[in-house]
Amino acid sequence: MTEGGPVGESAFFELTRVGPGTVMGEFMRQYWIPAGLSSELEPDGDPMRLALLGEKLIAFRDSGGRIGVMDQRCPHRCASLFLGRNEDDGIRCVYHGWKFSADGTCVDMPNVPNQENFRDKIRAKAYPVQERAGLFWVYMGPRETPPPLPQLEVAMVPEGETIIEPVLRDCNWLQALEGDIDTSHFGFLHVGHVQPEDLTTDNPLYHTVTNRAPAYHTTTTDWGASYAAFRDGGPDTTYWRFANFMFPFWTQQPQGTFNTHVHARAWVPLDDHHTMFMNVMWTGMTEGVEPTMADGSPIEGLQLRNDYVERSTDWFGRWRVRHNESDDWGIDRQAQREGRIFTGIADIHLQDQAVTESMGPVTDFDFEHLTVSDQMIATTRRRLLDAARDFRDNGTPPPGVDRPEIFREARSGFFLAPDEIDWRDAYQAQTQVMERPGNPLPAS
């Protein structure tokens, strides 16, 4: 079932652009944005260039440990505060020495006589910041008092129990995110070279390579949208694989045991053409069985290496991997031709990166032809567009901004359930018995 109609051509401009004043940009600014890893910023360390939603910001951690995120332009004469001195609980512009604390307060104006008269009138354009789950989060919206952080399960686990894998991607956020909810690509892009006879029948990939045109359900939910792929799981039993889209740019993927699969994947728009993927995982996730060939040898093409290059101070210099468009993502034509790896690209994440970046900086959506296998993508686009327009036209608060607890109900993964249970009931039943990370929710 696909809800809502297709999205028209002009709507893609609204969906993909994220700068100030754009439909999606204003919509996303209502939410807390996971902007980086807490570990990226050290007290009195170098300021970091940070692009977010098309704005050029700097981030730094002051002597007392507080994080400042602000417009890179000094409010005096717009010199970049990236060049600034991060010292004694604030950042000092190197041009004329004005100094700002993490919240943007101007604390020194040493080139101005009687500075007291003027200092109180000046503020750096700083955004509220919070730290949780190993991430620092930025609120770029208009509210005087920001909304609460979203209660994504993985954002609520005890301190120190998250693993985060960021990767920069050189394309628009929407096409990057859509790779995660495009379920039928798995049987081609990742395991197109694997045949059923290569695997034992209990291998989690066995059905993927047996039926490469899977049927699935989709629906809208409080947190965004969900799909469930299904197949026979034995006598009177259905094998379900659930996955989610969560506002405004989060996904949960189905490759893991539902019971402990506490994770979320952010596709954070840095600008219209660059996206920071952040895979946030709970350390208590039990590993799924590492899929191997029937003879025990590893399946080629499923390695996950994230082969990072040395970071630079460029706006897009963090968490870059070695291969990119300039070297055709390291494609090995011989491996492709011989059928050792369907794509010829060895790393599973890089396979996704290659296809979504190959679409161009922003996909020409007018050129594409969605079909029934793309129903989750169509549902998600429609859900996003409707919510963003409802906010723009009617001021309706974006889903979950004032009800952060709705994100806590989103979980993905696979499980078995009796045949006679409806798919949404099967999901509800599974959430009643699943493991929850051991952290009481804060009073909200």
Ligand code: FES
């Ligand atoms: S431009 Fe920053 S102090 Fe003058």
Ligand SMILES: [Fe+2]
């Ligand atoms: Fe993929």
